[in-house]
Amino acid sequence: xILLDLLPLFLLATFLxxxxxxxxxxxxxxxxxxxAAGWAxxxxxxxxxxxxxxxxxxxxxxxxxxxxxxTWLVHGRAANAPILVVCHGWSExxxxxxKRLPLWSELFSAVxxxxxxxxxxxxxxxxxxxxxxADDLRAILEQLPPHLHSNPSIVLLGLSMGAxxxxxxxxxxxxxxxxxxxxxxxxxxxxLTPVAGYLRQRRWPTWPFLxxxxxxxxxxxxxxxxxxxxxxxxxxxLPTLFIHxxxxxxxxxxxxxxxxxxxPSARCVIFQGADHLNMAELDPxxxxxxxxxxxxxxGLPQPPIPDPSSCPRVITRYNSPPCPHGK
Numbered sequence: 001x002i003l004l005d006l007l008p009l010f011l012l013a014t015f016l017x018x019x020x021x022x023x024x025x026x027x028x029x030x031x032x033x034x035x036a037a038g039w040a041x042x043x044x045x046x047x048x049x050x051x052x053x054x055x056x057x058x059x060x061x062x063x064x065x066x067x068x069x070x071t072w073l074v075h076g077r078a079a080n081a082p083i084l085v086v087c088h089g090w091s092e093x094x095x096x097x098x099k100r101l102p103l104w105s106e107l108f109s110a111v112x113x114x115x116x117x118x119x120x121x122x123x124x125x126x127x128x129x130x131x132x133x134a135d136d137l138r139a140i141l142e143q144l145p146p147h148l149h150s151n152p153s154i155v156l157l158g159l160s161m162g163a164x165x166x167x168x169x170x171x172x173x174x175x176x177x178x179x180x181x182x183x184x185x186x187x188x189x190x191x192l193t194p195v196a197g198y199l200r201q202r203r204w205p206t207w208p209f210l211x212x213x214x215x216x217x218x219x220x221x222x223x224x225x226x227x228x229x230x231x232x233x234x235x236x237x238l239p240t241l242f243i244h245x246x247x248x249x250x251x252x253x254x255x256x257x258x259x260x261x262x263x264p265s266a267r268c269v270i271f272q273g274a275d276h277l278n279m280a281e282l283d284p285x286x287x288x289x290x291x292x293x294x295x296x297x298x299g300l301p302q303p304p305i306p307d308p309s310s311c312p313r314v315i316t317r318y319n320s321p322p323c324p325h326g327k
Contacts, residue, residue, distance in 0.1 A: 021205075022212040029195060029213070030126045031118060032091035040095040047095070049074045052102050061114065061143050063136045070094070070121040071114040073145065076105045082153035082180065082295070083144075084108040087137060087162030089186065089277060090129065090194065093120030100280050103288055107295065108155070110148060114140060116162070129161045129191070130225035134168035141169075141177060154179045155295070159277055160194060160251060163187040164232075168225055171235040181298055182240045183291065186277045188251035189258055191217060191227040197250035197276075233259045233266075240266040241294040243287070245274030267294070 037047045049056040049072055059071040072094055076084075084104055088097050094113035104111045116133055117124035127133075141154065156179045158166035163184035169175060170182060188194050192214050199206050217224040226232065233240075240263050244256040253270065260268040269290045271279040280287045 018209060018212070022209045022216075025195065025199075025209055025213050026216065029090075030128065032127055034118075034120060035091065035093045035096050036120050037095065039093075040098065045095065045098050048072065049098065049101055052098070052105075054101065054105055057145070059145075061140050063139050065132075067123045069114045069136060069140060071112060071140070073148075074101060074105060074111040074113065076108040076110050078105075078107055078109055081107060081109045082155045083110045083112065083148060084155050084157055085112045085137075085141065085179070086114075087133075087156065087158040087165050088113075088116060088119070089160035089162050090127070091119070092159070095120060103280055103284055104157075107288065107291055112140070112144075116165070128223050128225075129164060130221075130223055131168060132223065133165045134172065134225070137165060137169040138172060138175060141175065141179075144177070152177055155181045155183060157183040157185070158187070160186040160188065164191070164225075164229060167229065167232045167236055170238060171232055179238060181294070182236060182238050183243065183294070184240060184256075184259070185243045185279065186245070186248060186251050187229070187242055187256050187259055189229045189255040191224065191229075193252070193255060194250045197252075201249055229255075229259060230262050233263045237264050239294070239298060241290070242266060242268040243279055243290060244268065244270055245276060245279055245282075246270055246272050247274065248276045250276040 040047045046052060048058075055075040057073040059073055060068040061071050063069055084107075086094075086097055086104075088094065093115050097113050101111060101113070115122040116127060117136065118127035137156075154177055156166045156170070158164070163182075163186070166182055166184070170179065192210055195213070196206050196210055199210070214227060218227060240260070242256045242260045244251075244253050246253060256268055260266040271283060271286065274282045
């Protein structure tokens with residue numbers, strides 16, 4: 001009898017703990033850790049592109065909601081190459097992207113780095129990884145500085161969540177200027193796939209908490225967008241390059257392969273031994289070659305790839321060891 005009397009309290013406690021944990025996941029998803037200038041200093045990185053000897057402009061681009069996107073427009077070393085617009089991943093920022101900037105600057109005439117909502121120096125307080133960020137990207141493309149208009153070739157590069165945002169922007173009507181290609185690193189098919197991978201890496205439970213978060217996200221498609229990426233990639237008619245790590249525990253390789261199979265025009269480059277988004281650090285020369293080969297398929301002349309040892313701090317200081325067991 002005592003156990004029966006305690007059953008309602010037990011059920012109530014279970015419900016409250018489940019709700020609290022699900023809300024914690026949701027808040028972590030929409031309020032990521034910020035990585036700004038302090039993070040760069042702590043990791044012995046420059047706090048702007050000038051630290052790599054690159055000229056740049058500091059921009060503050062107006063967004064549809066009246067706020068601004070903190071942006072760097074970096075002058076690349078390949079004069080006749082396309083412009084690269086980078087959408088970073090979840091809990092990253094333009095400061096984190098500085099690690100790859102010397103590699104990108106050798107392949108493109110300009111590199112635009114900006115902070116997504118609730119990342120880096122962004123004035124926003126919440127990140128959705130959905131239509132609002134896609135609208136921001138559209139606004140940024142529409143407001144490129146006038147001196148770039150003479151080069152209409154724009155390539156979008158998205159990393160993980162950034163790849164999803166780039167796809168959402170591409171499938172919108174009347175995107176102008178229209179990109180000529182997409183590069184997707186560490187892409188995922190389902191919106192909650194990287195969240196599940198993040199939790200499993202820390203040996204935290206996913207069921208039924210992640211299901212509840214997914215149910216909540218599905219109630220707000222205008223904020224979070226479709227949860228399944230296959231609904232988008234089939235509409236992406238641009239030439240697309242997927243770059244993925246063999247042992248990506250956050251976004252499994254099968255996700256990138258499925259997206260590539262459903263894309264009208266795509267190729268997938270798999271980095272042996274690589275994990276989530278460490279391809280450029282693990283094998284910078286192959287990384288540059290993969291992008292260079294892809295650009296050449298677009299019929300765009302590219303300069304020869306330099307020796308990656310010319311920028312050793314990007315290549316050697318942040319290596320992530322490969323995961324031999326795919327965990």
